[in-house]
Amino acid sequence: MDTISMDTLSSAPAIGQPTELKRDSRSMSEKRRKRYQGVLYPLAQRSRFRRSEMADLVDEETASFVTRTINEVVRAGVLETIREDNEILYAWTANDPVGSVDQWIDRRIHGDQVKETPEQERPRERLMRLGAASLSDADLLAILIRVGVVGESAVTGAQKLANRFHGELDRIRDAGLPELREVTPAVTKASYCQILAALELGKRATEALRERPVVIHKITSTLEATQYCAEKFAYLAGDAVQEEFHIVTLDTKHKPIRSHRITIGTLDASLVHPREVFRPAIRDAASAVLLVHNHPSGDPTPSREDHSVTQRLTEAGKLIGISVLDHIVVARERCVSIRECS
Structure with missing residues (x-):
């Protein structure tokens, strides 16, 4: 039987080592950044450009990725479309196209995902440090949603829910999963159950407090x-x-x-x-x-x-x-x- 020496074990990379995972994550983010830059930087050198010119200006990317990226930038309001002589033109909405492109790429890569937020500013960490009462409605909902879905983070989804039910959080109890998913796709079946369970637990805790006798001898002032x-x-x-x-x-x-x-x-x-x-x-x-x-x-x-x-x-x-x-x-x-x- 072959034997493995302690030296061999100590030199082997640790499986699931956090540092390696972080390095891989950063590497993937940088690859995505360079790919977006390869599409948008050449186009940002012009204040406006025609759709028919994109293939010549961006020649190192697939046509489908270029089209998809341009459509996303348009939806974000960084580019606007202009129809002229039966042809579509694109114009940058900011005076500094390169700067607006960099901002869009940062949002696209990092967005407002909790894992990209400094640890001390994440909702759960702030709850542990400052207490639940210090958190906003959106923060508390983000903790309950826990993880987002493709295209919508838990933080974004929670903020949409907080805005939709502002001043009437109790109505979330009466809303079904389909209604909440119309507000944000970040509410999955699992997070919906967590939200309802938290609301019901809060309701029961309040009722228990109401029923508990207040320890006071007499009221004279x-x-x-x-x-x-x-x-x-x-x-x-x-x-x-x-x-x-x-x-x-x-x-x-x-x-x-x-x-x-x-x-x-x-x-x-x-x-x-x-x-x-x-x-x-x-x-x-x-x-x-x-x-x-x-x-x-x-x-x-x-x-x-x-x-x-x-x-x-x-x-x-x-x-x-x-x-x-x-x-x-x-x-x-x-x-x-x-x-x-x-």
């Missing part, structure tokens, strides 16, 4: 009221797309008993009837209530109607012996006490 609502109703600030009006019932020591949702929709004094507000408070044998509603816009500034509702319910509470401790507006920016704004 505006600060304690806003802190309680910021935690207890965090889902209203971040996820709700409509205004919701809730009450928190309090016992004689102002300890929270439970919360009740009263209405959904724009807060209106004519819709928030004292009967509906105080019925659960009476059922809980509450001594006081805390009024809570959200502003989906993200701005917690109380409106005139918010003040009107607060005043009306405060007066009604006095008649039946249940005091309105405060009215808290929750929003993405912060929580605001209407009592403090009065």
Whole structure:
């Protein structure tokens, strides 16, 4: 049996060695760059040229590659087509054709693929370094899409999705795979499942947070009221797309008993009837209530109607012996006490 010496093993190249892979990748990129340059540099020496002249100006490439490259440059807006005397001419759109060609080649080769981005700037690395909250919607979606497809990177696809569902990310749950693929081909069956799983997990985590009792002994100040609502109703600030009006019932020591949702929709004094507000408070044998509603816009500034509702319910509470401790507006920016704004 033949034997292999340790010297032979140590001198053999490592299979799958990262340095070799990077070198091969750079070599392939340089070959592509030179091929594009071979087509476009000769043409960039003229401000405009005829289609019939391309074969003479570029004589070291196949006609199909030249045509395909020119069509891609036209689609990118670097070249424009002009029809003159029943013939097609091409004109460069920039004053510096060579410079615009170099920029196009860089985008064509590297694009916005994650692997071409400096490591510290990649979405996953930034998430690990700065936390998920620091990432944009597009960054988070890029992590879920994970890999792109030919012609569309995960980053580009994620940005298209973020633009399409800006301000209404919850609607992605209702969109099927065909609809998302109309937005970007980067959403494959696998990435679609990952996106839906992430949204569902986020929804369940929010529901678990909502159901978890807030550890607080009693609410006796505006600060304690806003802190309680910021935690207890965090889902209203971040996820709700409509205004919701809730009450928190309090016992004689102002300890929270439970919360009740009263209405959904724009807060209106004519819709928030004292009967509906105080019925659960009476059922809980509450001594006081805390009024809570959200502003989906993200701005917690109380409106005139918010003040009107607060005043009306405060007066009604006095008649039946249940005091309105405060009215808290929750929003993405912060929580605001209407009592403090009065």
